[in-house]
Amino acid sequence: MWAAGAARRAGLGLGLGLGLGLGLGLGLAAALALAAWRRQRRPVREVLFFPSRPSCTEAVLVEAAAEPGAAARPCPCPLPQGDCPLSRLLRRLLSARRSLEICLFAFSCPQLSRAVQLLHRRGVCVRIVTDAQYMGIRGSQIGLLRHAGIQVRHDQEDGYMHHKFAIVDRRMLITGSLNWTTQAIQNNRENVLVMEDAEYVKLFLDEFERIWEEYNPISYKFFSKDSK
Amino acid sequence: MWAAGAARRAGLGLGLGLGLGLGLGLGLAAALALAAWRRQRRPVREVLFFPSRPSCTEAVLVEAAAEPGAAARPCPCPLPQGDCPLSRLLRRLLSARRSLEICLFAFSCPQLSRAVQLLHRRGVCVRIVTDAQYMGIRGSQIGLLRHAGIQVRHDQEDGYMHHKFAIVDRRMLITGSLNWTTQAIQNNRENVLVMEDAEYVKLFLDEFERIWEEYNPISYKFFSKDSK
Numbered sequence: 001m002w003a004a005g006a007a008r009r010a011g012l013g014l015g016l017g018l019g020l021g022l023g024l025g026l027g028l029a030a031a032l033a034l035a036a037w038r039r040q041r042r043p044v045r046e047v048l049f050f051p052s053r054p055s056c057t058e059a060v061l062v063e064a065a066a067e068p069g070a071a072a073r074p075c076p077c078p079l080p081q082g083d084c085p086l087s088r089l090l091r092r093l094l095s096a097r098r099s100l101e102i103c104l105f106a107f108s109c110p111q112l113s114r115a116v117q118l119l120h121r122r123g124v125c126v127r128i129v130t131d132a133q134y135m136g137i138r139g140s141q142i143g144l145l146r147h148a149g150i151q152v153r154h155d156q157e158d159g160y161m162h163h164k165f166a167i168v169d170r171r172m173l174i175t176g177s178l179n180w181t182t183q184a185i186q187n188n189r190e191n192v193l194v195m196e197d198a199e200y201v202k203l204f205l206d207e208f209e210r211i212w213e214e215y216n217p218i219s220y221k222f223f224s225k226d227s228k
Numbered sequence: 229m230w231a232a233g234a235a236r237r238a239g240l241g242l243g244l245g246l247g248l249g250l251g252l253g254l255g256l257a258a259a260l261a262l263a264a265w266r267r268q269r270r271p272v273r274e275v276l277f278f279p280s281r282p283s284c285t286e287a288v289l290v291e292a293a294a295e296p297g298a299a300a301r302p303c304p305c306p307l308p309q310g311d312c313p314l315s316r317l318l319r320r321l322l323s324a325r326r327s328l329e330i331c332l333f334a335f336s337c338p339q340l341s342r343a344v345q346l347l348h349r350r351g352v353c354v355r356i357v358t359d360a361q362y363m364g365i366r367g368s369q370i371g372l373l374r375h376a377g378i379q380v381r382h383d384q385e386d387g388y389m390h391h392k393f394a395i396v397d398r399r400m401l402i403t404g405s406l407n408w409t410t411q412a413i414q415n416n417r418e419n420v421l422v423m424e425d426a427e428y429v430k431l432f433l434d435e436f437e438r439i440w441e442e443y444n445p446i447s448y449k450f451f452s453k454d455s456k
Contacts, residue, residue, distance in 0.1 A: 047431045051387060159279060159415025164405050175419065177392050177405060187387030189439065191403065203275045211417065
């Protein structure tokens with residue numbers, strides 16, 4: 001019995017060891033393969049030109065929000081679905097896994113706001129810098145984003161904080177002429193460059209950090225009407 | 229006499245031939261060296277961040293306008309001189325030798341307008357696309373540029389022609405958030421990417437040509453007040 005028990009335990013131990021070793025080995029191999037794929041694949045270099053016709057981006061957002069493997073129900077709205085500049089921009093943003101810096105003059109597009117909130121809920125560290133005078137315009141998403149717990153900082157300057165860029169995972173730069181408003185997306189001639197380019201990412205990230213620190217709320221000045 | 233004359237003529241011919249050959253050879257060598265230098269030098273990759281402090285750009289413009297070798301007189305104005313984002317943008321534009329496409333929402337900066345007029349006078353083919361609603365704002369340079377003989381086309385759409393890019397010699401793309409206005413240059417947080425990147429240049433040039441054709445004046449619609 002002892003011998004049989006010891007042999008069973010030894011067999012179990014061997015099996016567990018082998019299984020663990022195999023599992024670790026496979027995990028390591030997968031991680032190495034992913035790293036190699038990331039190194040070898042061509043960096044993203046894309047330009048999105050707007051206007052983007054009105055279209056349904058529900059599938060992109062539901063797919064990103066759903067648990068892996070969950071089937072998305074088709075949206076019953078009458079708008080056309082499929083690929084368009086807005087859906088491509090959404091997908092690029094939704095690829096974030098760790099961090100998202102946003103530096104934006106005006107932000108009122110509900111779909112882009114949903115994507116940012118979704119990333120925040122997913123644990124992505126989202127930081128937003130925006131323009132003080134435009135964050136209060138009708139339809140602005142800044143209040144909602146703050147309410148969702150996302151950090152937002154704004155200027156206190158006479159000039160505009162007129163940048164329109166975002167940085168995904170300190171890896172991908174999204175920049176151009178486009179403010180994230182439905183008016184601009186559906187009606188204006190606009191461009192957005194998407195670049196996985198370490199040199200440009202670094203320059204824009206440095207600019208973001210500079211502004212983030214300059215707009216630190218501890219430096220905000222508050223004036224009463226009498227003191228003006 | 230004949231022999232001496234013939235020998236002199238032969239010597240002269242030989243000298244001329246040698247001189248011509250040497251000159252052609254040197255010219256060819258210089259052209260080849262220039263082509264090799266262009267191939268080998270690192271393509272321009274730059275980001276200009278604004279605001280740009282008020283500064284004197286007279287030296288850049290006078291240097292570009294002057295005959296080669298002519299000494300520029302120092303400007304007596306009290307503004308600081310030297311390198312700044314605006315002077316760098318000016319220098320990039322002034323490097324144009326053949327063509328300049330400009331696609332711009334708002335254009336009211338006098339220095340940039342002078343640079344564009346200077347290029348036009350130098351024989352560079354300049355084409356401008358702009359926004360109909362913003363080309364009439366106070367200080368707009370569009371009227372002056374048209375008056376100087378530069379081709380300008382504009383939209384007739386409800387949306388804005390909101391691009392802010394230029395292409396130098398079908399070689400260098402200049403694009404970002406910056407409208408070419410003094411307000412934006414001196415007061416706003418803005419970015420301008422400068423890239424010698426054939427892939428991006430082609431995409432933006434295609435966009436320019438698309439818009440240029442769409443905004444062809446033969447397609448403009450004119451409504452009388454009664455017909456509205």
